[in-house]
Amino acid sequence: MIDGEMRLENEAMKIPQLKKLLITPKNVMGVKIPRLEGGRREELLTDYLLEIPVSISEAMKAFQEVHKIVLDVAEKETTLRKLLYEIDKTKRKANAIENVFIPRLESAVKFITFRLEEMERDTFAMLKTVKRKMSEREKNVEADIIAN
Numbered sequence: 001m002i003d004g005e006m007r008l009e010n011e012a013m014k015i016p017q018l019k020k021l022l023i024t025p026k027n028v029m030g031v032k033i034p035r036l037e038g039g040r041r042e043e044l045l046t047d048y049l050l051e052i053p054v055s056i057s058e059a060m061k062a063f064q065e066v067h068k069i070v071l072d073v074a075e076k077e078t079t080l081r082k083l084l085y086e087i088d089k090t091k092r093k094a095n096a097i098e099n100v101f102i103p104r105l106e107s108a109v110k111f112i113t114f115r116l117e118e119m120e121r122d123t124f125a126m127l128k129t130v131k132r133k134m135s136e137r138e139k140n141v142e143a144d145i146i147a148n
Helices: 005-014 054-147
Strands: 021-028 031-038
């Protein structure tokens, strides 16, 4: 009979391996998040439980539970990291809009308003000058008509 490490290795070789882990992308609000599938055994371990000691079968069950928890935690951690990164990116864009883009637009609006008011005043002054010159010409034409 084999004892110790050799027996444990021998029993471990009898157990089927885990299924391959499949990572599929999931889209949440435009962020691609990995979704983990698989990583479990294809076959149930009931066939092997009778051949191995109770302590080893309990260790295998505990490993399966821990493995499942680790996969869930890894998936959630990656999801949180990616969402936090996108939230930070969005915050930076919002701050840029609020602190840079909007003030530039407001100053452009002020400048355009100032230029339009200035052009309006210039146009009004030109109209007054044209009107005064027209009235002077009319007076000169009337004076010429009266003098003739």
